[in-house]
Amino acid sequence: MARKNRNPVGKNVDPEAQKKKTRTLTLKSSDGQEFSISESAAVLSIAIENMVEDDCAGGVIPLPLVDGGTLARVITYLNKHAEDGASDEEKRKFDEEFVSGMEMGVLFDVVLAANYLDIRGLLREVRRRIADRMKNKSVEWVRKTFHIESDFTPEEEEQMKKEFAWAWEGVDSDVDD
Amino acid sequence: MGKFSYMRLKGSQNLRLRLLLSTLSSTPILIEDIRADATWPGLRPYEVSFLRLLEKVSDDCVVEINETGTKLKYKPGIVMSGRHLVHDCGTSRSIGYFLEPLVVLGLFGKKPLSIRLKGITNDSKDPSVDTFRSATIPMLKQFGVPSEGLDLKIESRGVPPHGGGEVILSVPIVDSLKAITWIDEGMVKRIRGFTFSTRVSSQFENTMIHAARGIFNRLLPDVHIFTDHKAGEQAGKSPGYGISLYAETTSGCVISVDTAVSYARGEDEGELEDEKELSPPGDVGEEIASALLGEIEQGGVVDSTHQGLLFLLCALCPQDVSKVRVGKLAPYAIEVLRHIRDFLGVKFVIKPDPSTETVILKCVGCGLKNLSRKYNGTHNISGYMESAKNGDLPEDVILEILLRLPVKTLLQLKCVCKHWYALIGSLSFVNQHFSQESNQEHLLIRHYRPDEERYAFALYVDEIFSGYEEPDHLQMPVTVAALMGPLNGIFCVVSLSGHMALLNPALRQFKPLPLVHPYVQPHLSSYDDLLGFGLDPYNGDYKLVSIQYFWNEEMDVPHYPSLVSVYNSGSDSWRHFEDVNLVNSSRCAYRSLCNTYLNGVYYWLTEFNDTDVAILAFDMSSEKFPEIQVPDCIKSKEGDLALYEGSIALLSCDLDKIDKCVDVWVMKKEGCWTKILTVGPCQDIKWPLGFWKNSELLLETGTSLLTLYNVYTQKLRTVEARRKENGFFIYWVFSYKESLVSLKGEGNKCKLWDTSSDLIRDFFK
Numbered sequence: 001m002a003r004k005n006r007n008p009v010g011k012n013v014d015p016e017a018q019k020k021k022t023r024t025l026t027l028k029s030s031d032g033q034e035f036s037i038s039e040s041a042a043v044l045s046i047a048i049e050n051m052v053e054d055d056c057a058g059g060v061i062p063l064p065l066v067d068g069g070t071l072a073r074v075i076t077y078l079n080k081h082a083e084d085g086a087s088d089e090e091k092r093k094f095d096e097e098f099v100s101g102m103e104m105g106v107l108f109d110v111v112l113a114a115n116y117l118d119i120r121g122l123l124r125e126v127r128r129r130i131a132d133r134m135k136n137k138s139v140e141w142v143r144k145t146f147h148i149e150s151d152f153t154p155e156e157e158e159q160m161k162k163e164f165a166w167a168w169e170g171v172d173s174d175v176d177d
Numbered sequence: 178m179g180k181f182s183y184m185r186l187k188g189s190q191n192l193r194l195r196l197l198l199s200t201l202s203s204t205p206i207l208i209e210d211i212r213a214d215a216t217w218p219g220l221r222p223y224e225v226s227f228l229r230l231l232e233k234v235s236d237d238c239v240v241e242i243n244e245t246g247t248k249l250k251y252k253p254g255i256v257m258s259g260r261h262l263v264h265d266c267g268t269s270r271s272i273g274y275f276l277e278p279l280v281v282l283g284l285f286g287k288k289p290l291s292i293r294l295k296g297i298t299n300d301s302k303d304p305s306v307d308t309f310r311s312a313t314i315p316m317l318k319q320f321g322v323p324s325e326g327l328d329l330k331i332e333s334r335g336v337p338p339h340g341g342g343e344v345i346l347s348v349p350i351v352d353s354l355k356a357i358t359w360i361d362e363g364m365v366k367r368i369r370g371f372t373f374s375t376r377v378s379s380q381f382e383n384t385m386i387h388a389a390r391g392i393f394n395r396l397l398p399d400v401h402i403f404t405d406h407k408a409g410e411q412a413g414k415s416p417g418y419g420i421s422l423y424a425e426t427t428s429g430c431v432i433s434v435d436t437a438v439s440y441a442r443g444e445d446e447g448e449l450e451d452e453k454e455l456s457p458p459g460d461v462g463e464e465i466a467s468a469l470l471g472e473i474e475q476g477g478v479v480d481s482t483h484q485g486l487l488f489l490l491c492a493l494c495p496q497d498v499s500k501v502r503v504g505k506l507a508p509y510a511i512e513v514l515r516h517i518r519d520f521l522g523v524k525f526v527i528k529p530d531p532s533t534e535t536v537i538l539k540c541v542g543c544g545l546k547n548l549s550r551k552y553n554g555t556h557n558i559s560g561y562m563e564s565a566k567n568g569d570l571p572e573d574v575i576l577e578i579l580l581r582l583p584v585k586t587l588l589q590l591k592c593v594c595k596h597w598y599a600l601i602g603s604l605s606f607v608n609q610h611f612s613q614e615s616n617q618e619h620l621l622i623r624h625y626r627p628d629e630e631r632y633a634f635a636l637y638v639d640e641i642f643s644g645y646e647e648p649d650h651l652q653m654p655v656t657v658a659a660l661m662g663p664l665n666g667i668f669c670v671v672s673l674s675g676h677m678a679l680l681n682p683a684l685r686q687f688k689p690l691p692l693v694h695p696y697v698q699p700h701l702s703s704y705d706d707l708l709g710f711g712l713d714p715y716n717g718d719y720k721l722v723s724i725q726y727f728w729n730e731e732m733d734v735p736h737y738p739s740l741v742s743v744y745n746s747g748s749d750s751w752r753h754f755e756d757v758n759l760v761n762s763s764r765c766a767y768r769s770l771c772n773t774y775l776n777g778v779y780y781w782l783t784e785f786n787d788t789d790v791a792i793l794a795f796d797m798s799s800e801k802f803p804e805i806q807v808p809d810c811i812k813s814k815e816g817d818l819a820l821y822e823g824s825i826a827l828l829s830c831d832l833d834k835i836d837k838c839v840d841v842w843v844m845k846k847e848g849c850w851t852k853i854l855t856v857g858p859c860q861d862i863k864w865p866l867g868f869w870k871n872s873e874l875l876l877e878t879g880t881s882l883l884t885l886y887n888v889y890t891q892k893l894r895t896v897e898a899r900r901k902e903n904g905f906f907i908y909w910v911f912s913y914k915e916s917l918v919s920l921k922g923e924g925n926k927c928k929l930w931d932t933s934s935d936l937i938r939d940f941f942k
Contacts, residue, residue, distance in 0.1 A: 046358065050498060108570060115574050118358075127574065128615070131581035139592045146570065151595050160592050166650075166685060166929075167588040 025052070026060045027075070033068035034060065035075055041082035046118035065116050070109040073098075077122050095121075099129040104145050107133075136172045183207035183250065184519075191512050192224050192249075194485075196231060197278040198520035200238075200253040201285065201493065201545060211247045219246020223270035230264050230275060234282060234290065258286030258348070266296030268340040268442060273303030276329070276346065277486055280317065281493075283348030285545065289326055290348040298334045298342035299373065299419045299437035304482050306331055306344050307371045307421035312433035316483060318605075319429070320490050321355030325604040330716070334375050334405075335413030336439035342413050353546050354490060355573075356497035359478045360537060363428030367399035367823075368469070370422035373437075374405075375412035381458040382406060385420045388462030390846060392470070398845045399823055401776050403714060404799065415439055418458060422469045430478045434468045436461060475504030476535040484510035492523040494542030502530070502537050521545075576600065581615045584683040584915045607917040611665060616914055618870060620896070621651065622883065623660075623909040631655065636913065642896045650682045651913075652932050654941040660909060661710040662772050666916020669710040669721055672941045679719060679746070680930060683915040688927040689940060693723060693742050695753040701727040701736050707766045709779030711797045719746035720797045722779065724766070743800060756802055766793055769818045771867035771910065773825065780805075780825050782818050792818070792825070808842055808850040819867040821853075828865040828874075837862045841874065856886050866910045875910055883910070 023039040025048070043049040051061060063071065080086060080094050102110065107130050114123040134142060143150060150157070161168060184204050186195060189211045199206045212218050220228075220242065228240050228251070238254030266272050272294045283290035299305040304313070310329050318324055326349035335342025370389070372382040382404045393400045402422070407413070419437030426432070438455050456464070472480040479487050484503050488510060491499040503510070517523050526539040570578075579587065579601065587610075591598045600606055610616060620637040634652055635645040653660065653670065662668040668680045678689040697703070705726040713720050721744040727736040738755045745752070764785040773780040779795045790813065792805040807827060816829035816839075827842040827850070836858035842850045856862070856874060866875040866883075873885040883896040920927045928936055 050500075111570065111574055115571065123574075123577075127577050128581060131578050131615075134578070134582060134590075135586055137586070139589055142590060142593055146575075146593075148594050148597075150593065152592065152598075157592055160598075164588040164684075167585045171589070 027071060028060050028062045029066055029068040029071040030064050031068050033071070035071060037075055037078065038082065041075075041078040044078050044081055044119060044121075046120070048117060063117070066113045067109070070106075070113045073106075073110055074113050074117065074119070074122065078119070081121065095125045099125055102129070104130070104133065136170070138171050185209070189220075191516060192220075193227055193274065193278055194513060194516050196227065196251060197281060197489075198516055199251060200231065200235065200256065200282060202520045203253055204520055205250075205252040208249045208251075209247070211249060213245075213247045220249065221269060222267050223274060226265070226267045226269075227275060227278070230266075230279065231282075233262055233264055234258055234279070234286065234292075256282050256286040258283055258288045258290035258350070260289070260291045262290070262292040264292060264294055266294055268297055268338060271297035271300040271303045271305070271337075272342065272344055273300075273305055273309065276306070276309050277304070277313070279346065280313070280348050281486070281489065283346075284317075284322060284351050284354075286348070286350055289350055291345065293332075293343060293345050295340070295343050296335065297337055297340040298331065298344060298413075299417070299421075299435070300337050300439070301419075301436050304433075305419065305421050305435040305437065306342075307373075308423070308433045308435045308482075311369065311371075311421065311423045312431040312480065312483060313486070315429070315431050316479060316487065317490070319357055319359060320494070322351055323349050323603060323605050324608065325349060333411040333413060334373055334407050336375060336415050336417030336419070336437055338440055338442040339414035341415070353544070354494045354542070356494040356499045356542055357491070358498075358500045359430075360500055360502040361428045362430050362476060362478050362502065363426035365397065365424045365432075365473060366427050367401070368393055368397065368422060368424050369400075370402040370420060372402060372404050372418070372420045373407060374418040375407045376416035377418055379404065379406035381418040382420075384458040385418070385462035385465075388459045389420065389422065389466040392463060392466040394846060396470075400846070403777060405715075406799065418461075420462060420465050422465055424469060424473055428478075432469065432472050432480045433482075434465055434472055434480065436465050436468075472504070476533055477503035479503060481505070481507040481510070485513035488513050488517060488525065488538065488540075491525075491538070491540050492517045492521050492543055493545045495546075496541055496544040498539060498541055500537065500539045502535050504535055506536060576606070580606070580610050580613050584917055587917065588684075601917075607919075611914065611916045611918065618912045618914050620869065621911040621913040622896075623653075637896070642894075649932065650685055650930060654932060654938070656941045659708065659768070660911075661708065663911060663913055663916075664710065664712055664719070664772070664774065665918045666914055667719070667918060667920065669708075669719075671708065674942065676940055677721065677744075678940065679920050681916060681918060681920055682930060684917065684919060685930040686920045686927045687930040687937070688920040690721070690744055691750060693744075693751055695725075695740055695742055695751075697727070697740070700729060700731045702730055704728045707768065707781060709774065709781065709795055710772060711774040711777065711779045711795075713745070713747075713797045714777035715798050716747060720744065722795050722797075741800075741802075754800075764789075764791075764793075767817075771819055773818045773820060775820060775823070775825060780818055782807075782816070782827070784813070788812055792827075803847075805844070806848045808852070811842075817865060817867075819865070821868050822871050826868070828867075830862065830865060834858075839865045839874070839876070854888060869912065 024036050025039055025042045027035045027037060027042070029035070039052065043052060048061060066074070077098060081091060099107065107126055111123065111126040111130065114126060184206045186206055186208045187210045192208070195206060195208065211220060232238055232240060235254040235256045239250070239252040241250040242248070266275050275294060279292070299307070306329060314327055314329070317327065326347055328347045330345040332343040332345060333341065372385050374381045386402045386404070389402065390400060417437055417439030419435065421433065421435030423431050423433035438461055440455070475481065478501060481504065484507050487501060487503070491501060514525055521543040523540050523543050528537045528539070530537055579590070582590070587601050591601050620642065621634060623632055623634050626633050632655055633647050635647055636651060637645045656673045657670055658673045659671040660668055666681055666683055668682070670678045670680050676689065676692070678687055680687050703725045707724040709722045711720055712718070723742045725740045725742070727739065729736040740753060741756050742751050742753045744750070764783045766781045766783040769781065777797045779797065781793045782790065783793045784790050790807050790811050792807060794803050794805055796803065811827065811829055815831055816827060819826045819828055821841070821843055825844045827844070828839055829842065830837055830839045838855050838857035839862060840852055841854050841856070842852050844850050856876070861878045861880070862876055863879050864877045866877055869875050869885060872889060873887050876884045876886060878884050885894050885896060931937060
């Protein structure tokens with residue numbers, strides 16, 4: 001039982017899409033840097049799309065929660081994904097390389113920006129990367145990386161370790177790879 | 178503050194909504210002219226009952242009604258909620274009328290709510306309790322309401338005029354809701370439903386299902402309607418029957434409709450209508466199926482009865498944009514929008530989408546916060562602000578990251594802080610983690626290792642079966658007689674001596690079950706048994722059914738009927754009964770190679786006199802044994818049952834032929850079979866084992882190799898080369914996924930699964 005397709009993907013036939021490609025928006029980071037980006041790339045971020053739709057985007061869009069370095073990275077990602085010729089395979093490869101070189105701190109910045117700007121694909125990719133890094137790491141490493149302080153007493157912690165003692169076997173050393 | 182300014186309102190309309198919004202926004206209201214000119218002036222019994230309910234769940238609320246009941250003063254208090262509350266909803270409106278406002282209030286209460294509501298569970302006017310379970314609860318989850326503690330349990334049913342139904346509603350508390358963008362309704366993926374009958378023949382249900390299916394079957398295959406026949410005290414005080422259907426879409430929307438048929442209430446306002454004849458069940462089934470199609474056709478992420486609640490929830494969100502798509506605005510929904518504007522000051526931007534005839538609504542929420550929550554400290558699960566303080570990332574991002582981690586890592590990370598401990602242990606996390614894409618299915622097989630002369634379980638690490646591990650925690654002693662499952666990552670293990678246990682290998686939890694101890698007359702001896710492992714779809718309990726076949730030693734004949742024993746994990750006990758439908762015990766039933774459990778029903782292939790083949794099923798919730806016909810051309814039991822794309826499949830093969838074929842039949846609906854493919858002829862096939870990820874058929878070949886036949890590409894690939902001389906059925910094959918589902922229930926302890934321990938050794942002795 002097919003329901004009506006409400007979001008046709010056929011971008012190529014849409015004159016509106018053509019317009020979007022030529023129109024550019026300016027994004028302003030928290031430290032005042034300005035970046036130009038085509039509208040078709042910018043609207044991959046649902047948050048920016050909403051702003052554009054609601055006509056809140058008068059000239060410059062300020063993004064007070066994203067710093068310049070992170071915004072530059074996010075824009076690289078958006079441009080690649082808005083590229084016309086890029087096949088899915090290419091994009092996947094790009095995503096892989098895009099996140100592979102990043103340190104944990106950078107990944108956190110990017111995930112925060114992607115979450116704030118609501119860029120689903122990037123969010124998914126970075127989350128996966130962070131999760132991969134966390135596999136088999138010690139509790140101390142996770143606390144340090146996420147800046148979380150334990151609110152358990154040592155006795156409570158000991159008790160919990162005892163409950164699933166086997167899960168503590170074979171944990172990696174705390175080196176960030 | 179001694180003085181309040183009352184918001185002055187007139188008329189009887191939308192009283193329930195006004196009271197709800199008044200409570201949420203702490204605005205006292207004064208309503209005049211309540212049915213002042215009507216024959217029966219003043220408040221209706223159900224409205225008074227709703228006011229009583231408000232008094233029960235809140236502190237300090239003041240209700241004043243004048244003598245004629247035409248004027249009402251209401252000063253809202255603080256919603257306290259609490260456990261073990263009871264409220265009689267009366268019989269003038271159904272429980273559905275009370276549920277909608279109550280659940281919203283519960284979310285913003287001081288303590289989690291659990292309340293027993295008595296009255297009418299199903300009628301033709303208000304959404305039924307089934308609809309609340311199937312559509313309203315999922316919708317609340319979209320707004321970030323944790324599924325833990327959110328439940329509606331139907332204890333008994335009651336229809337008009339006398340009611341007699343009872344339900345228990347539990348609502349967790351939240352700090353605030355989560356703003357949503359919900360405009361993609363997706364495609365309909367499946368249709369589910371429930372029928373019920375109280376104090377009438379259960380045949381009514383079958384007729385309704387048959388009629389409804391007649392409409393759906395032309396449109397989509399995945400339709401399953403459960404029956405719920407109530408008898409005795411659970412059936413309430415009046416006769417009736419009804420049906421509730423819902424469609425789930427690929428984007429997680431639920432569109433629902435329901436109705437019920439029973440005699441009208443005597444003192445009802447609608448008494449002016451002539452006493453109508455009650456609709457026959459066939460018409461009801463057709464009507465409601467058409468109504469569901471109508472709702473789907475309308476579009477939107479919710480059906481028309483849920484529009485009002487949807488808007489209300491959007492308006493209560495934090496100060497963030499929510500965007501939703503609905504079909505044609507229902508009159509009630511429009512009233513809700515008006516009242517939201519008046520009470521909460523939230524205005525919606527309404528934009529029609531002419532291409533689909535739907536409407537997109539946008540609003541910025543009023544940012545209602547649950548102020549009572551701040552006293553609850555760090556234990557709360559959705560303490561968003563709390564975690565933002567002691568970590569770098571917002572709650573939802575952390576959640577999504579944690580969901581991708583393996584069980585072992587998560588068990589360690591429970592130690593990170595109390596917040597993570599609560600998060601990882603919560604029921605919603607456990608369920609989401611299990612169904613997460615990254616939690617992949619792995620092929621688990623039992624194979625023979627000739628080098629060590631023993632059996633071992635091998636877990637394949639990837640999609641291409643490039644290598645396998647033999648993890649300790651998945652191993653079993655040689656003396657295991659059967660391994661059933663897994664369901665939610667949980668197996669049922671049976672030892673040679675008949676001991677049974679549930680096992681979650683990922684958590685290394687092992688829970689021995691009580692022994693089956695039915696009373697058996699001394700002259701009978703059990704000569705065979707049949708087991709099935711499944712879930713009760715109504716309450717999620719694990720159920721194990723065992724049918725024991727007896728031989729009468731004195732007369733040297735088989736004894737009828739066979740004894741049925743059902744284990745229920747909720748009560749952790751066995752129940753025994755004899756089922757007259759199982760009279761023909763000389764019909765041989767075979768245990769399937771894979772766990773042929775599907776949507777609350779377990780299936781076995783049976784055979785009688787070597788020619789008459791049929792399927793015996795066990796319904797986990799009704800505990801009945803229906804019998805299902807197989808395709809006419811299947812004359813001998815040479816094959817097995819399996820699961821394929823959400824249906825039962827019959828793998829039939831003729832072992833006598835030299836060039837063997839495997840025919841795959843699929844049962845799209847009960848007793849209706851389609852042959853979807855034939856594998857072979859191929860000399861080498863020994864036995865079909867089941868399907869792998871709905872795309873490949875697993876086969877054991879003559880040389881004891883495990884082979885996968887791709888249904889789409891018709892290509893074969895070989896997995897395993899362990900060989901046993903003269904081996905027969907050396908493979909047990911499972912599709913295994915790790916799960917955090919704990920076997921620890923209230924009061925029952927489980928043991929550590931360690932195959933080298935004495936405990937486990939004794940169990941399997």
